[in-house]
Amino acid sequence: MSSRGAAGRSGMSDLTTDRGDLVRFDRYGSGPAIVFVAGAGPYRAMDPQTTATARGLAEVGFTTVVHDRVGRGESPATGDVTLDRELAAVAALVEEVGGHAVLVGHSSGSSIALAAAARGVPVDGLVLWEAPLDEQEDLAKVQGWHDDVTRLLDVGELAAAAAEYVRDMPAEFRAGLEQMPFYPRFVAQAPAYRADGESLVWAASGNLGELLGRELPVLAVVGEQTFPVMTRAAERIVREVPGAVSEELAGAWHSWDVPAAVERFGRFTRDL
Structure with a gap:
């Protein structure tokens, strides 16, 4: 994996994964490493x-990171x-910060963080913020949903695929998402x-x-105001x-409170 610096925001760099993908990231500070893994939709800007x-x-x-x-x-x-x-991107980022890290997954980034740990990425612990892993969502239902999204992507129906992706989220969440200024980008990157x-x-x-297949400290976190799922x-x-x-933890509707997250995520990492 290769890495090179880039001009711009403090600590901004690029790396290239072993799958050939360029990943841009911001790196801050020094000490034990924490890599954030966003869910579907968010990007740094x-x-x-x-x-x-x-x-x-x-x-x-x-x-x-x-x-x-x-x-x-x-x-x-x-x-x-x-x-x-x-997962190749997550592995490259962990390598970038010294070869091991805590992963903080947000929403579906939590299942990606879990999968990274299961695949052998050198992870010290997992913080899973509002992971959408409800046991009521059985494999047949989740597979059917994924197939529906994929079918729309395969024919280039990005708007429909984006709407299908969030179809099982609470109605108020979907309505709010569609009003966000970044929603066109949410669709474009479907x-x-x-x-x-x-x-x-x-x-x-x-x-x-059993899927994780290893002993690992895991902290599952939900906000004080959140959806039952x-x-x-x-x-x-x-x-x-x-x-x-x-x-x-202090937070509302799928978002954490920053000071509370700094304190708790930091304490989790220091205690490993």
């Missing part, structure tokens, strides 16, 4: 919350953005959501602890992953 959290952690003694996932933001991609390509779908199908295919998912993680714990 529209996600100041994650950047603020990464900067806050850097100020208290951590190396942090926030990247544009493959096919999003400033990480361009062509063809099908598969889970394998996404081909990159294949990786998220693949990771969610994988996570629905069995017991999470997120609480059920955290309960599933604790039940299925040996030693996993769950907590409620």
Whole structure:
């Protein structure tokens, strides 16, 4: 994997994964490493919350990385953005920060973080923020949803594919998303959501602890104000992953409170 510096925001760099994808990322601070893995949709330019959290952690003694996932933001991609390509990016970022790190997954980034750990990426621990891994979503249902999204992507129906991707989210979440200024970009980068779908199908295919296949500290976190599905998912993680714990943290409707996240994510990492 190769890496080169780039002009621009503090600590901005590029790397090229072993699958040939260019990934742009911001790196902050020094100390134990934390790599953020966004869910479907977010990229650095529209996600100041994650950047603020990464900067806050850097100020208290951590190396942090926030990247544009493959096919999003400033990480361009062509063809099908598969889970394998996404995991190669995570592996390259972990290598970039010294060869091991805590992964902080947000939403479907949580299932990608879990899959990275299961694939052998040298992960020290996982923080899973509102992972959409409800046990009520059985494999047949998740696979059917993923197939529907993929079918629309295959014929170039990006707007329909983006809408299908969030079809099972609460109505108020979908309505709010469609009003966001970045929604056209959310639609345009829909081909990159294949990786998220693949990771969610994988996570629905069995017991999470067995899928993970290794002992690993795991913290499942939900906001104080959230959707019931997120609480059920955290309960599933604790039940299925040996030693996993769950907590409620200041935050609302799928977003965390930055000071609370800095304190808790930092404490989790220091305690490993």
